[in-house]
Amino acid sequence: MLKNKSDFGGNVIEFVTSPNNPDGNLRNSVLKGPNVKTIYDHAYYWPHYTAIPAPADEHLMIFSMSKLTGHAGSRVGWAIVKDVNVYKRMMEFIDVAEMGTSKDGQLRALTLMKVVAQGDGKQLFNFAHQILSDRWEKLSRIFSLSKRFSLQRIPTQYCTFLDRVRAPSPAYAWVKCKRKEDKNCTQVFRLAKIIGRPGSKFFAENRYVRLSLLKGQHDFEMLIRQMKKLVSQEDGVGAQAISSF
Amino acid sequence: MLKNKSDFGGNVIEFVTSPNNPDGNLRNSVLKGPNVKTIYDHAYYWPHYTAIPAPADEHLMIFSMSKLTGHAGSRVGWAIVKDVNVYKRMMEFIDVAEMGTSKDGQLRALTLMKVVAQGDGKQLFNFAHQILSDRWEKLSRIFSLSKRFSLQRIPTQYCTFLDRVRAPSPAYAWVKCKRKEDKNCTQVFRLAKIIGRPGSKFFAENRYVRLSLLKGQHDFEMLIRQMKKLVSQEDGVGAQAISSF
Numbered sequence: 001m002l003k004n005k006s007d008f009g010g011n012v013i014e015f016v017t018s019p020n021n022p023d024g025n026l027r028n029s030v031l032k033g034p035n036v037k038t039i040y041d042h043a044y045y046w047p048h049y050t051a052i053p054a055p056a057d058e059h060l061m062i063f064s065m066s067k068l069t070g071h072a073g074s075r076v077g078w079a080i081v082k083d084v085n086v087y088k089r090m091m092e093f094i095d096v097a098e099m100g101t102s103k104d105g106q107l108r109a110l111t112l113m114k115v116v117a118q119g120d121g122k123q124l125f126n127f128a129h130q131i132l133s134d135r136w137e138k139l140s141r142i143f144s145l146s147k148r149f150s151l152q153r154i155p156t157q158y159c160t161f162l163d164r165v166r167a168p169s170p171a172y173a174w175v176k177c178k179r180k181e182d183k184n185c186t187q188v189f190r191l192a193k194i195i196g197r198p199g200s201k202f203f204a205e206n207r208y209v210r211l212s213l214l215k216g217q218h219d220f221e222m223l224i225r226q227m228k229k230l231v232s233q234e235d236g237v238g239a240q241a242i243s244s245f
Numbered sequence: 246m247l248k249n250k251s252d253f254g255g256n257v258i259e260f261v262t263s264p265n266n267p268d269g270n271l272r273n274s275v276l277k278g279p280n281v282k283t284i285y286d287h288a289y290y291w292p293h294y295t296a297i298p299a300p301a302d303e304h305l306m307i308f309s310m311s312k313l314t315g316h317a318g319s320r321v322g323w324a325i326v327k328d329v330n331v332y333k334r335m336m337e338f339i340d341v342a343e344m345g346t347s348k349d350g351q352l353r354a355l356t357l358m359k360v361v362a363q364g365d366g367k368q369l370f371n372f373a374h375q376i377l378s379d380r381w382e383k384l385s386r387i388f389s390l391s392k393r394f395s396l397q398r399i400p401t402q403y404c405t406f407l408d409r410v411r412a413p414s415p416a417y418a419w420v421k422c423k424r425k426e427d428k429n430c431t432q433v434f435r436l437a438k439i440i441g442r443p444g445s446k447f448f449a450e451n452r453y454v455r456l457s458l459l460k461g462q463h464d465f466e467m468l469i470r471q472m473k474k475l476v477s478q479e480d481g482v483g484a485q486a487i488s489s490f
Contacts, residue, residue, distance in 0.1 A: 073348030102347035103318030 011035045019044040022202050022210040023152050024170035026050065037086075043067050048128030053159035060086065066170065069112045070152060070214070074105035080219050088241065111128075125162065132169035135220055136212050139173055146231045150176045173211040185209040192230040264289040267416035268397055271295065288312050290480040292374030294416050304328065312416065314357045314369075315459070319350040336470045359469075370407065377414035380458050383469055384418055390487065391476045395421045409432050418456040425440035430454040437475040439468060 018027040018040055029038040040058040044050065044067050059082045066072035081087040094100060116124050136154075143151040152175075154168035175196070177185035186198040186209045199208030211223065232236055263272040263285055274283040289295065289312050295428075304327045311317035327331040339345060361369050388396040397420075399413035420441070422430035431443040431454045444453030456468065462481040477487045 073345075075343060075345070098320060100318075100320070102320040102350035104349040104353050105347040108349050172324040204436065 012037075014038045015041060017041040017043075018222065019050045019170075022172045023174045023206075024050060024154060024168075024196075026053065044171060047122075047125040047159060047161045048132055049169060051159040051166055052161040053157075054160060056080075059083065065109050065112060067214075069116065071108065071112060073104070074075065074108050076101055076105045076109040122162065129162065129169050132171070132213060133167040136168050136170065136173075138224055139213070142224070142227050142231055143175075143236050146234060147236070148177065148179055148182070148234050150178055151230070171212070171214050173213060175209050175211060177207050177209070183207060189230070192226055194226045194230070252297040254311055255321070257282075259283045262287060264288045264295045264415075267417045267442075269295060269399060269413075269417065269420045271298065278393055281363050289416060292367075292404060292406045293377055294414060298402075299405060301325075305331065310354050310357060312459075314361065316353065316357060316390055319347070319353050319368070321350045321354040341440050350361040367407065374407065374411065377458060378412040378464055380465055381413050381415065381418075384458070384472065386490075387469070387472050387476055387487070389467040390422075391479060392481070393422065393427070393479050394476070395423055416459050417456070418458060420454050420456060424453050428452060434475070437473070439471045 011151070012031060012035060013027050014031045014036060016027050016029050016038060019025060020027050021044060024044070029036075031038070031175050036056065038060065040056070040061045043064045045052070045056055046068055049067070061080045062077060063079070064072075064077035064087050064195055065074055066077070066168075079090065081090065140151060143149055151173055154170060156165055156167055157168045158164070175185065175189075177183075177188055182188050183187075184198075186196050186206065189196050191208055194211065196209035196211045198206050198211070200206050202208075202210065213220065215223075257276060257280060259274050259276045259281060260271050261274050261283060264270060265272050266289060269289070274281075276283070283303065283305065285306045287301055287306050288309045290297070290301055290308075291313055294312070295353050305324065307322060307324045309317075309322035310319055312323070324335065326335065363369075368377070369479060388394055396418055399415060400411055401412055403409070404411045418433075420430065422428075422433055427433050429443075429451050431441050431451065434454055434456070441454035441456045441458065444451050444455070447453075447455065458465065460468075473487045476482055
């Protein structure tokens with residue numbers, strides 16, 4: 001919106017979520033110029049979720065333990081800030097707002113970081129990518145049989161971190177209900193005993209729903225079971241085709 | 246200031262720090278009326294620091310682990326809120342600002358609470374009061390020999406929690422430099438190798454300095470040693486009087 005306002009003169013901060021939640025797309029800033037500061041939210045910029053096209057090197061990037069190891073509750077994040085004045089103001093804000101992050105959380109985060117960095121520093125990412133790409137494949141096969149629902153497409157890509165072409169492994173399935181009458185996609189899934197987050201929570205139509213692929217294995221297996229049931233109810237989808245995988 | 250403005254019509258929140266930091270005085274709200282909300286900061290409202298005249302029973306009270314057990318770094322506090330709408334708004338704010346307090350910090354706080362509540366729930370407070378009242382007495386005796394410095398006076402009081410009259414045991418010594426030329430009291434102490442916080446940090450003159458009595462035993466003993474040196478340099482203070490205790 002701001003990009004198209006040629007007379008816009010004020011200072012502005014653009015927030016770039018890359019990869020984006022819910023669709024997992026890598027994004028870039030839209031606004032340029034001396035009055036623009038860009039903050040890259042790299043919460044999901046980890047090799048288990050996305051191909052890493054290049055090392056992150058923006059002027060202001062924020063990260064979090066939340067999606068790196070799953071320890072959201074420790075409330076620990078960090079930032080890489082190239083402008084020393086911005087850094088100082090951030091520190092002042094943190095001091096005033098909360099007098100710093102929980103030391104207990106920091107201690108846990110430090111321990112986790114050491115585990116992440118063990119060996120060649122790629123083991124955790126290889127492991128997590130394996131789990132998530134398996135899940136994505138299973139889910140994709142079910143959706144490929146459906147005419148009622150569609151799943152976002154993610155190409156295989158070369159990852160500079162894992163040093164290989166890799167299958168997609170996003171954190172979330174971003175699903176569209178295609179039937180005209182399925183305006184509330186979350187409700188459609190809810191009736192099938194699958195809890196998702198509505199598109200409206202992500203500035204999209206409620207024809208979309210986000211399913212999480214980050215739960216424990218048991219929860220994922222329940223999701224697959226319920227998805228199979230849901231898709232097998234469609235006309236033209238053979239129960240046999242579904243049960244064969 | 247607001248109390249004396251009879252035409253003041255806006256909504257106002259009064260923050261009451263009770264006991265007050267740095268002087269340890271129990272305080273009450275000044276403003277009354279339908280447009281006034283009062284928040285009692287009870288960070289120091291614990292029997293190790295102050296006589297408890299009555300159980301805390303205000304409409305909105307905030308507490309913290311920081312001064313209860315000394316675990317400030319866990320960043321865990323809690324509130325007792327009688328107005329359900331205020332409670333809901335507080336929860337909304339916390340959700341937006343930080344999505345909740347560190348779970349690691351909460352877990353530590355819970356463990357600490359269980360320790361505090363052990364036995365009759367008074368052991369920790371008796372222990373800490375003993376330590377702090379000993380410290381206060383030692384420090385008071387040194388100041389009683391000084392004409393250059395004065396220490397705030399705190400009466401003995403009946404404590405409903407400990408169920409006895411008790412000696413003062415504040416967290417801080419609030420000290421005044423009485424000589425005309427000692428305008429920067431913090432600097433006077435700094436030269437004597439004692440680090441305090443200047444009065445200006447507490448909306449007072451810099452003729453005042455706050456000394457912490459909450460450090461480890463070794464630090465406290467260093468404070469006593471340096472204080473003895475400082476006071477013994479005054480005219481009319483016998484080195485013998487100082488060294489006798």
